[in-house]
Amino acid sequence: MLGDADETFVILTFSGGGTRAAAFSYGVLEEMKNTRLPGLNKTILDEADIISTVSGGSFTGAYYALFGPRIFTDFREKFLYRNIQKELALALLNPANWLRLSSPYFSRIDLAAELYDSTIFEAGTFKSLADRKKRPFLIINATSLYQGSRFEFTGGQFNYIGSDILSYPIARAVAASSAFPFLLSPISLVNYPYPDGYKMTDADKMALKDYWNNKSSYYNALNNTMYADKKRHPYLHLMDGGLADNIGLRAVNALYLRGGIRKKINSGEIKRLLVIVVNAKNEPQETLDKNESPPGLSTVALKMSTVSMDNYSFETVESIKKMFADRIEAQMNLDGCQQKLDEHCKDGYKLPPLAGGKMKLYVVDISFDNLSDEAEKTFLKHLPTTFHLEKNEVERLISAGRLLFKDHPEFKAFMDEFK
């Protein structure tokens, strides 16, 4: 039996998809809460270290990070069962808001953020999160309109814009993450001057030399350090995180390649790494292909702005699976070589060990496609992306999340480790 659960590092990613995504990821959280690690007085949810969220999934992830287990007593009523769309529409129609909305500095997204702040997140800020001094670490993902790249609401990212994230409201980060194109306007941030003594990090200095060696690292550094030019980029405008990555996994890829997870692996702090990807990708019933005449301008515009949201999700999951497979292969190669040396060389030479040792790595990718019940799969995949679903639809999504997590073969393999 494995005695120390602290050597287990668990990461959750919650995709976009409105209330559909929020309810589906909530179902996974609920099942995690009910799943005890054999031989340990802990649940798998107790082990969650990071939650990376996008759009609709940000409501569930941020609520859990902010309020912990309370989510299981009040989140259904506070968010999942509500008709947020209707409430937003009513706020827009309220004459009391017309004057504010006529200002260029206040728009629909600000109304949405106010609604989320007062009725869901209870004026919670990133300082409220920090004050809890509890895992998981929350990464809310949005998209920077200027670069079309991922923007995460973390202290590290805010350092690049000369700002302190602690006073920033969680509700505004969630609003930016879920600012669906056309329906909601972007959230804007000020790019403040750097404090005295600010220096570019060594990691960015090195990465900016990497154009010919590693374009991923190079562009990551370039996108972050461009905010040093305060005159050229005095503001940032953020929209739905799904435009850059609709499953929240790219943040995890970056942490694994060059961030905190890489440092923990090289420092031998992780023995088991479990990544749970909750993807509420749907397949809306459309009639585009049934008409001979091409769709109208508004349909094309909406398609153009949202089609990218799911295009690269599959590849992102495959990419992290490949990185994990490469790690396991490296461990096996080193073991195999040492065995051959032991067999054929009598001087007892030992190859230098691989930092982190023999890690176990798992990717649990949960999507409606995993369902064996074809009727239920079709029903859930046809649910629209909206902030209003019927109660029975919400409950079916929660049940699907629970079932698909519990029955996933990779999760079963992970649990077998503890027996």
Add this chain to the structure above:
Amino acid sequence: MEYLLVKFQESRGVIIDGASEGMTNQVLELETGFHSVTLEAPPDFTPELHEFILRKTSVISPKVISFEKA
């Protein structure tokens, strides 16, 4: 990923690109590209810093850099 072995006569914390990450005499897994490497205190080693490109390595054939006692 790429592989780096930082040799030193004792076990010492390694600082990669400005942040603590792993120990000497172990194979460290890192991203392809430029890296700077030094050791944690005390400053009793030479050179002070290595800067290099890490590419085309494997776990059984890592790039090797060395620090000596000053």
